[in-house]
Amino acid sequence: MTRHTVKMVIIGFALAVLGWVAVPLPQTARAAATAETAHEVASVAEQAIPPPELPPDQRPVPMNQRTMPKTLALTLGAIQVLIVIGAILLAVMLPTRRPPA
Amino acid sequence: MTVLFVATLWAIMRTMGTSPNVWVDTFIEDQFVEDCLVRGECTMVGPGATVGIFHSAGYLHWRTLLTWMGLGADGTYIVLLVMNALGVVLVALAARRLQGRFAAAVAGLLMIGSIGVPTQLHVISDVVPVPFLGAVFVLVAVSATMRPSLELTALLGMVGAVMANCYATGVLCGPSAVWIALLIPQRRWAHVAVAATSFAAATFLIAPGSWIMNFSLLLAQSVGRSEIPALPRPLLDIPIARLTVVASLAWAAAALGNLSLRRQLDAPAAIFVPMFFPLAMVGWTGSIDLQDKYCANVMGAVAVGVAVLAAATGRGLFRKFEANSAPLDRTPSLALPRRRSWRQGRESEAQDTQHESSRNASSTGSLPLLPSPATGESQRGGPASHLREIAERLAPYLAALAIAFGSTIGALSSVTGGRYQEAGRGGFNFGDLDSAQHILAHERGWTWPRVFRNLKVSDSMLTPATLRPAPDWPDAGVNDDLERAFLLKVPASIVPTTLPANIVVANSTNEHQALLGFACSWIDWRSFRVCIKDIGDTKETCSQSGFGNPPSSHSGEDVRLPGMPTVDPRNPPPQTMTLHIPLKPREQCPEEWVYMPRLWRLCPGRVVNVDGGGAGIDSSGRWAKLKMQKSTTGTTPTEIAIAFEIGGRECWVDYRGYPPFFVEGDPVAVDSLATILERQRILEGHGP
DSSP states (O other): HHHHHHHHHHHHHHHHHHHHSSSOOOTHHHHTOOOSHHHHHHHHHHHTTOOOSOOOGGGOOOOOOOOEEEEHHHHHHHHHHHHHHHHHHHHHGGSSSSOOO | HHHHHHHHHHHHHHHSSSBEEEEEEEEHHHHHHHHHHHHOOEEEEOOTTTSOOOOOOOHHHHHHHHHHOOOHHHHHHHHHHOOOOOOOHHHHHHHHHHHHHHHHHHHHHHHHHHHHHGGGSSSSSSTTTTTHHHHHHHHHHHHHHHOOOOOHHHHHHHHHHHHHHTTTGGGGGGHHHHHHHHHHSSSHHHHHHHHHHHHHHHHHSSSHHHHHHOOOOOTTTTTOOOOOOOOOGGGGGHHHHHHHHHHHHHHHHHHTTOOOHHHHHHHHHHHHHHHHHHHHHHHOOOOOOGGGGGGGHHHHHHHHHHHHHHHHHHHHHHHHHHHSSGGGGGGOOOTTTTOHHHHHHHHHHHHHHHHHHHHHHHTTTTTOOSSSSSSSHHHHHOOHHHHHHHHHHHHHHHHHHHHHHHTTHHHHHHHTTTTGGGGGSSSOBBBHHHHHHHHIISSSSSOHHHHHHEESSSSSOOOTTTTOOOSSSSSSSSOOEEEEEEEEEGGGGGSSSOOOTTTEEEEESSEEEEEEEEOOOBBBBSSSEEEEEEOOOOOEEEEEEEEOOOOSTTOOOOOTTTSOOOOSSSSOEEEEEEEEEBBBBBBTTTTEEEEOOOOSSSOEEEEEEESSSSEEEEETEEEEEEEEOSSSSSOOEEEEEEEEEEEEEEETTTOEEEEOOOOEOOOOHHHHHHHHHHHHHHTOOOOO
16 A cells, blocks of 8 residues: 555545534434433434424434335444454464465 | 363353343344334434433344344344353453463453453343454454554454444544554554554444434534433442553553563553543543443453563563572573663564564464563473473463353352352343243233233333233233233242242243242223322322233334323432222132232332222231122222332332332232242342
8 A cells, every 4th residue: 555545545534524524413313312212212303303394204304213224234234243253363363374485 | 262262151151141131221222123124124323322322323233133144132142152252262362472371361361250240241232242342352453463464454443343333432442443553663654544544434334324423412512411320439449440550550661661561561552541541530530430341342451461461470470480599591581671762662673573573484383473481481491491381381271170160169250259140130031031921822822912911020121011022922812801920030049849820930040930920810900090299299190091002113102101100210200109000809819919029120119098898908008908898788999009109219210101010919829929029028138
């Protein structure tokens, strides 16, 4: 990895963080996060759903109620498992390897 | 290491059992998992936490994966136990690479002494995998400093990301990964960039919704405002915090003194030192009630750090002894303090790396950066060195033996301060629920609505809402709403050898039994009146309540019964709640007894009134004995009033939005159940 590539990765990451921070986020989050259980989270967020004049199908879904498809969730779970298994195998086996001549 | 793994796994399973205790967080997680697998609605954010943030959805993703693979509560729990046993071994392996087999043995013992009930090893929760992930992290960190490669550094960041998505304290893995990258002498800044990028990117990508939400909460400064009152606990009361302080101070002393020991402590220190500062700050301010689980991510690193320190000290003392006994046969030790400047130290590290790599490559093929204590030096020594070598070789086996034997005789728990003792202390596990469900569904033909209304459990955590419908409840059956079932979990020693016909053993171990008792009752829980009065107030508000149809799912539904006071675990108002329950006397059971238990995790109630005749309420209000009058001159009781003081010390979180547990029914059933529960009361040390 060249120094230039490293710089580009750092700059790209910084821009991504800035963009992430700049995204306006729903105010409902603050109230909802103090709720302890899933039920309370759901009920607090539900109470805070604005604005009543919009028909139900057009109301924005609060962030904490947004969902993803099952396949994506399972894939993300599998990726984590693979990361951990890969890390263990590499860390356990690495010292037995001979360095390249 | 295999022997250590087998001994650890055996010890953990023997003490913790193979079925997890029921736990509120587990039920909440199960609801999210069910939403994902059954309804295809997988959360992007995760459940809310008490300190104002959201638990990451990342942990739920792989819990969902386990359920999707067919693992139930018991299967998932065994996976978690195996992970923790493996964590003990990985920590031992990391210590072995740094300071040899003796350090491995010490690290393994420290690690198994650190995990246990305080890290929630007896339940399924997001804390349970953290010690294991911490062990993986420290092993990868040690490997990354011994044999640097960008791939390993990237994996280090990604393992940290998995931990950050499991429990919030894992976020400290980010600074740790960067620190570890800084320890690598060659291409240092490339390693730093890779560590930071891999950690940040993987953390975000595993659960973007959770991090967007938590970051916005952080910006809104609404994090850390838990309304649950903190119970300040001295920092040094927590064993792992004590060890973290010891390890941090040892590393700091070694760094300041430029001792060679610092090089061995660098990698684990990069993990536990970042934890030291928040720990010290929280301990100083007392803003959060400190718990062992907050240190779960650094347990492995602390165990390695303390083990390296112990092994190096022991070896130094041994050499001193050896030098005194045979002064002409010794060379200066690498483990003894070497004084040199910081710059000299950093420069020589790079040289050492190259030297050690080439030396090991040409000899054994293994690549320890630091001199292996078990090799080389012993070849120079005499009988004492050989003795030391034998002791080093045996150390991990002795540790394994100590773990296995300790759990067999119960010493593991006494040595670790009860960490392996409380697992089954009166708490129900999922095996108990499965057995009870089998009896009710298959032997008694109970339907789920009947269970919801008529099964009473002697643990406030198990509300009817948490005993959700399982797939194999019968669709139809006899709906007798005057037959009651009581599920108890009691120590086996207090259960009579011969049980009456109305009580069956649902599940049992050597220590505990889950009992299912049946009674013929006058109470119909479908309808009753609940009256609330604030303490010190005279005004009472009454409303109608009752067990109607059970909830079909958790989404958007209130868990409490209608009319019952709101559940507020943060700041429950002190109130007197009186249940006015109509009585329906009948020929099958002409007498009705009511018994109010006094037990851990149960709100204490008292019978305050019985409308009609034939009632006998004792002075404490703990017993009422009612009779149906068969003659036309007598009167039959029509309503019983039972009061509970909720929001007080004895009924705080135990009030869950449902009528608290008490025993009611025919005299034979109530008497036999009350006898057992009274023995339990005495065992728990409750007052009369």
